[in-house]
Amino acid sequence: MQNGQAKMVQVTALRKKFGHRVVLRDVNFAFSTGEVVGLVGPNGAGKTTIMKALLGLLATDAGNVRILGQPVSVNTHTVVTQQVGALIERPAIYPFLTGWQHLQLMTTSGEQMTWVVQVLQMEAYIHRPAKRYSLGMKQKLGIAMALVNRPRLVILDEPMNGLDPQSVKRLRHLIGQLAGEGITFLISSHVLSELEKIIDTVILIDQGEVLLQRTMTQLRESARQALVVRTGRRKMHGPCRCFYRQTIQ
Template sequence: MLKAKNLNIYYGRKIAIKNASFTITPGEIVGLIGPNGAGKTTIMKTLLGLTKFTGSITFDGQKITASSHRVLAKVGALIENPAIYPFLSGKENLALYSQDKDDLNQLVNRLGMASYIDRPAKSYSIGMKQKLGIALALLNHPELVILDEPMNGLDVEATILIRKIIHDYAANGTAFLISSHVLSELQKVMTSVIILNHQEIVMDVPIDKFKSIRATHYRLKTVNNERTRELFSTNDLPFEYQEDAFIIEIQDIGQAEQLLYQHQILLTELSPVRKTFEQAIVNVLEKKREAE
């Protein structure tokens, strides 16, 4: 659906994105991750034809340039803050761009905005404005939706609702490019991840690659944790003690089990400890910095 090749984006003489290439296919939910200043919002604006660049971007085979915005009819976007007219009602804001009245009404109901949609947008809370911005991005059955920090200002119930809507739209072929600092939420929806660091793409992989990360430690409990602590210390077995359990590196688990067996101490828990998604992302960025 969308193909970006060798993108270089500049702000004056300063480079914002270096030689970035990636693709987005129908129904794919791509998470765009990186530290502040890495260039996430810049890439999103560029895909909408809002910044100048070198390289190429094509959407459904049609080239995107900073002077050609015809592709926007097939793309919905929420970049930074919702672009709404404060003195118009929420419904009037939506009607400015809507091509399908039924689609508009369905979005209002599905997003739970019916009780306030006829009020002036200036009276909305941050969460209400965010929902309106998401509704604007989803109008007219877009083929691609670009969302920058979509969960900002949303409560738990609204966050779960937006997550379900994203899944439903993707199941019908809509692709998403989503940037968020709330990695735990992003992990629940995305099917692939692009990691940016120092204005470059350092990883572009399916999310399943992170789900299959092998355990590096084991969590261990026994019927006598105090005696176990003494035993491990006496035998110079490295461990950490967290939340009434021992954290032991995977290569040392055999020695730990042998010691416990020899001293007739029964195990009550032995489970692998895998890195969280956040830890895995941090490790990717740290390895990139070490290589530089």
């Protein structure tokens, strides 16, 4: 995994409300080319909203997003179309198309389609109609569609959902390999332990606020035994007001 000098993504003072509910509160973060970044927080923290804003799929109330130095919004997202691959919430799958036909919607390169099918081990079912796919098969297809063009930035929302342990291990290896080739990843999860083996940097978010952004090296150096982040706004169990606790070995 390589940390380049160029800023792949820069988010500044991003705000978003749905009705009277504030979803994003002055969100600021940036990361560089070749990094694998984990966007971590409890369900409902604002992770998916941030990712949709990065893709120009959602109008925000204030702030700005830049990818490779170019502005991204619902009106200006050419850079996203050309250089970003994404899986947000769940794969957009047409039940009567085969997996191979889905990949053909993303690229005309048979070589790239063959590559992604092989690395994700989808050969046995890639020519079946997607309506016959299991949850894990659909998830792999969504990941394949995000990766098939080898974009410069890949955004994955809870990519491990529905995958068996071997597929999770294989995906982690693939992400590490592609990051080593200079592809940047932003991966969301509500569980840091799913990501800590592959990410370079963690961005911790709760209730629309970025609580910290640190490299995994910094986390391990500053918290040899445990990292505890607390807020006064959320309860988990009884009187405990700690929304997130993660032990780092």
